[in-house]
Amino acid sequence: MRFLLIEDNPNLAQTVLSQLSAEGHGVDHAFNLAEAEACLAAARYDLILLDITLPDGDGRGFLKRRRAQIDTPIIVMTARSEVSDRVGTLDLGADDYITKPFDFEELKARCRAVLRRQGRSPSPVQQFADVSFNPLEATLTIAGDTRALRNRELRLLEVLLAAPGMIFSKDQLCDRLFSFDEAVSDNAIEVYVARLRRKLDGSRARIETVRGIGYKLVA
Amino acid sequence: MFSGQPRSLRRSLAIQLVVLAAVLAIGLYLAVLYSAQRASQATMDAILGAATLSMASNLRATDQGVRIDLSPSTLSMLSATGQERLFYRFAIDGQVLSGYQDLPVLALPSPAVTPVFYDGSYRGAELRLATVSRALMLDGTLTPVQVIVGHTRDGQRRIAAQLAQNAAIFGLLLFLLSIPLSLVSAGNLLRPIRTIAQAVGRRGAHDLRPVRQPAPTELLPLVGALNAFIARLKAAFHHTETFLAEAAHHIRTPLATLRSEGELLLRTTEDDSQRQHIRRMIRSADECARSAGQLLEHATILYRAEQLEQTEIDLRTLTARMVERFRTIAEMREMSFTLSLPDTACPIQADQVLLEAALRNLLDNAIKYAPSETDIHVTLTQPGTGYRLCVRDHGPGIGGVPTAQLVRRFQRGLAAEHIVGAGLGLTIVQEVAETLGGSFSITDATGGGACATLELPQG
Numbered sequence: 214m215r216f217l218l219i220e221d222n223p224n225l226a227q228t229v230l231s232q233l234s235a236e237g238h239g240v241d242h243a244f245n246l247a248e249a250e251a252c253l254a255a256a257r258y259d260l261i262l263l264d265i266t267l268p269d270g271d272g273r274g275f276l277k278r279r280r281a282q283i284d285t286p287i288i289v290m291t292a293r294s295e296v297s298d299r300v301g302t303l304d305l306g307a308d309d310y311i312t313k314p315f316d317f318e319e320l321k322a323r324c325r326a327v328l329r330r331q332g333r334s335p336s337p338v339q340q341f342a343d344v345s346f347n348p349l350e351a352t353l354t355i356a357g358d359t360r361a362l363r364n365r366e367l368r369l370l371e372v373l374l375a376a377p378g379m380i381f382s383k384d385q386l387c388d389r390l391f392s393f394d395e396a397v398s399d400n401a402i403e404v405y406v407a408r409l410r411r412k413l414d415g416s417r418a419r420i421e422t423v424r425g426i427g428y429k430l431v432a
Numbered sequence: 433m434f435s436g437q438p439r440s441l442r443r444s445l446a447i448q449l450v451v452l453a454a455v456l457a458i459g460l461y462l463a464v465l466y467s468a469q470r471a472s473q474a475t476m477d478a479i480l481g482a483a484t485l486s487m488a489s490n491l492r493a494t495d496q497g498v499r500i501d502l503s504p505s506t507l508s509m510l511s512a513t514g515q516e517r518l519f520y521r522f523a524i525d526g527q528v529l530s531g532y533q534d535l536p537v538l539a540l541p542s543p544a545v546t547p548v549f550y551d552g553s554y555r556g557a558e559l560r561l562a563t564v565s566r567a568l569m570l571d572g573t574l575t576p577v578q579v580i581v582g583h584t585r586d587g588q589r590r591i592a593a594q595l596a597q598n599a600a601i602f603g604l605l606l607f608l609l610s611i612p613l614s615l616v617s618a619g620n621l622l623r624p625i626r627t628i629a630q631a632v633g634r635r636g637a638h639d640l641r642p643v644r645q646p647a648p649t650e651l652l653p654l655v656g657a658l659n660a661f662i663a664r665l666k667a668a669f670h671h672t673e674t675f676l677a678e679a680a681h682h683i684r685t686p687l688a689t690l691r692s693e694g695e696l697l698l699r700t701t702e703d704d705s706q707r708q709h710i711r712r713m714i715r716s717a718d719e720c721a722r723s724a725g726q727l728l729e730h731a732t733i734l735y736r737a738e739q740l741e742q743t744e745i746d747l748r749t750l751t752a753r754m755v756e757r758f759r760t761i762a763e764m765r766e767m768s769f770t771l772s773l774p775d776t777a778c779p780i781q782a783d784q785v786l787l788e789a790a791l792r793n794l795l796d797n798a799i800k801y802a803p804s805e806t807d808i809h810v811t812l813t814q815p816g817t818g819y820r821l822c823v824r825d826h827g828p829g830i831g832g833v834p835t836a837q838l839v840r841r842f843q844r845g846l847a848a849e850h851i852v853g854a855g856l857g858l859t860i861v862q863e864v865a866e867t868l869g870g871s872f873s874i875t876d877a878t879g880g881g882a883c884a885t886l887e888l889p890q891g
Binding site for chain 2 (some may be wrong): 222224225228229235292309312314315316317318322323326365384385388392395
């Protein structure tokens with residue numbers, strides 16, 4: 214997936230950039246609207262992440278202009294007050310918005326939802342052993358048998374699949390699956406691992422328990 | 433400062449005018465009474481004087497003494513005085529020649545030529561008397577003969593009383609007429625005040641233009657002060673609006689960086705104790721952002737509540753849209769929404785910002801407090817003329833705590849220990865409900881969980 218991030222705060226932009234890259238996406242970064250226009254003239258993007266308050270203008274003006282020209286989904290990132298800014302943003306043509314500060318998992322989830330709704334480009338499919346994984350559709354296909362994944366199963370598989378063979382501790386997995394204000398019991402992660410294992414039944418891919426340390430995906 | 437009813441300018445002005453009219457009416461009555469009496473007295477005196485003189489001129493000196501001829505013309509003159517009784521006396525040196533002996537006399541000698549008038553009482557009647565003397569040659573000496581003519585004053589009194597009565601009736605009519613006239617004129621005089629008050633009262637709460645209605649000179653300072661006040665209010669509102677948006681921006685942007693950095697760090701850190709620190713840091717950033725968000729939202733609600741900006745909104749569409757906004761976050765917790773909406777549009781007159789804030793906090797609360805893998809039921813119904821929006825979760829419920837306690841500022845429910853927030857979410861919902869003329873309650877649902885109900889009138 215190719216993303217265009219339009220964000221003037223360099224620190225925030227850098228972290229979002231790092232996280233998206235770590236997920237295997239290609240990301241271009243524009244500091245302002247002028248740079249964004251240049252990027253859009255040069256390349257095609259699957260999704261645009263747009264900050265509203267920018268040094269050379271209001272992101273809403275850009276939103277309105279671009280909406281008339283391109284159908285690339287746009288997710289607005291707003292830091293304005295909860296109330297006064299959301300109104301109208303969607304009416305101007307944003308596909309979704311996210312309020313800063315945000316959970317990166319939420320940003321990813323919103324990106325997925327927007328891309329799925331749009332359904333324009335053929336969904337990218339990840340292949341591991343004999344498993345085809347479609348993150349947008351949230352499906353696994355094993356030997357022609359397609360299985361739907363629930364949200365946390367999908368995210369768990371995404372984490373494991375990013376580094377097959379690497380051991381992830383229960384803690385690390387918890388941090389990716391649960392929000393920080395959820396009360397999570399010690400064995401909560403085991404529940405989702407067990408469920409994902411059932412979805413992987415009949416394939417060569419399996420999740421191994423490394424006693425006392427964590428889990429890894431192997432084939 | 434004020435005790436009881438405020439003073440009415442119109443009323444006191446009208447009362448003053450009526451009192452003035454009463455004084456004038458009484459004055460008029462007295463003036464008419466006085467001049468009528470004077471006029472009738474003067475007329476009667478002229479007749480009496482003429483009669484007296486005529487009688488005096490009819491006196492003749494003869495050898496037998498004084499001869500008195502009461503000529504018909506004299507009598508007819510006196511008959512003009514109407515029903516009065518007549519008395520006369522002729523005397524020389526107090527020696528009565530003819531007539532009533534004991535008619536009241538003047539202490540002074542009667543003058544010649546011009547009669548003198550005086551009042552006296554005789555046989556129980558008030559008399560008006562005139563006296564004049566005429567010198568006759570008797571026995572070779574010029575002897576003055578005193579002539580006194582008097583008549584009762586009943587007729588004169590009757591005329592005066594009649595005139596006075598007429599004057600009184602006229603005065604009373606004048607007074608009665610002055611009451612409505614006073615009211616009308618007081619009303620007219622005070623109309624500019626009413627016009628300005630109505631013009632200000634009619635305008636919408638967000639209409640902060642200066643008052644431009646024409647005002648009389650006396651009201652100019654008041655209108656000027658009002659306009660200055662409106663200008664200050666406008667500036668304050670503008671300042672508040674900008675401040676709220678700016679504050680949010682300046683708090684949230686660095687927090688966003690802090691949080692993202694934390695997340696990034698968390699992914700690359702293996703050490704468990706360090707991970708624990710980073711997690712706490714992220715949680716604090718979340719807590720700060722959420723509290724700031726709620727505080728600013730709360731401030732925005734209070735500010736918007738003053739503005740009363742109303743548009744027609746379809747509550748059905750709005751509810752569906754808000755639920756759609758929360759679907760992603762709910763899915764991340766493997767929660768799902770079941771949405772039950774009426775078949776037709778649900779128009780409501782309200783401030784969209786307020787409605788959205790209420791819905792957002794209700795949905796946000798439900799997601800925050802319910803355990804994952806449960807359903808949240810959002811039901812919009814139309815009982816009677818208003819709307820009822822229920823958000824029912826399968827969380828721990830509220831443990832019988834009354835709504836009034838839950839919606840108190842910074843008050844958090846029993847289940848809230850590990851959940852971030854300032855405790856203003858339900859306060860915001862409650863305030864929106866109040867502002868829009870509705871009500872909010874939260875109860876334990878049968879079968880577990882909490883049921884938050886927002887009742888709203890159509891507006």
